Structure formats: structure tokens, C-alpha cells
Amino acid sequence: MILARVTGTVVSSQKASQMEGLKLLLLEKIDPVSMQGKNDFIVAMDGVGAGVDEIVFYVSGSSARMAETTKGLPTDATVVAIVDLIELKGTLTYQKR
């Protein structure tokens, strides 16, 4: 799983029919030490109801189809968790407000 910040949403009106009604998120991968974005973006399906500016982690590959909301859907990236705390060497580098 990879850590990322939700930077926006992606809207598509012409898409695979199974994907209708699902939220697509724009994610920017982050460095957990500095918490800065790496300017590396990905589109992922939302499995947890994440909002803009939240820190999340997503699964990629075939595991992206294992969340309840994405069973049998043509996806290779799904947000599976909203991060509350990141602890590095005993110190908090991120805490959700």
C-alpha cells in the first residue's frame, strides 16, 4: 500500500458501465518524513469515503478489486484507509485534525 494525499476528484461521464456511481479520487503520493507531495499523481476508486486533503493509503493491482465497493470492477487502484496518525521513530509526523 502507498501513502498519498487526496488532492481532488476526477469526473468521467463516458466510462465502463460497471463504474457508474463510484467516486474517483485524484491522489498525490507523499513522502512520510516531510509529508510533502512527490508530484506523482494517480486516479483511484474510493472505498472508504475519503475527502480532499486527507492522507490515505491505496492498494494497487488485483487487490484493488477486493474492497466491498470495487468487487468485479475494472480498477487497479483503490483507497482503502484514511490515516489518523503517522509515527516515525517515536514522534508523530502527522495527526488528522
Added chain:
Amino acid sequence: MVIGKVAGTITSSSNCIHISGGRYLLVNKCNQKGEIKNEFMVALDLVSAGFDELVMVAESTSARETPVTANKAIDAIIVGIIDVIDENDQVVYKK
């Protein structure tokens, strides 16, 4: 499997993975000598790895081949803590 060093822990109360007691660790990928590359990933811990320990991480579909993670949305798990790495008859890492 990739080699990595445990760098920290991630806490998430809101997730759709549904593994009770699941512990997520931040892993910094390493070379064969245990030197960090500063490329981070999140992995589910199955072996109670501690901070700064060198571990093996199984990725992708293989991460779902355990009873705990079968059919769960998981693509990286820590499957072992490394004691010794031997490269060309030389011990390059020892716990």
C-alpha cells in the same frame, strides 16, 4: 519479496480492509546490505516486527495468500524478520 526496514507505524480507524487487530507499518525499502533507499510503503504486519528491524515484504497477489489476508484488499504484508543476509559467502547484514 522486497527487503525493507521498519520506519514507523500508521494508525487508521476508518478503513475497508476489515482485518481485526491489523497493524500497519511504514517500511523503508533497503538494498541487500540493509541500507535504506528512502522509498516508503505501507505493509500489514503479521510477524510482530519492531522498529528498525529488517523485514521481508510480500507484495501484490501473494499478499493475499495467508488465512488472515485471503480475499482482503491488501497488497503488501510483512512475512518475516531477517536475521542474516549472506552475499557471495560474505555476511552483509546481521541483526
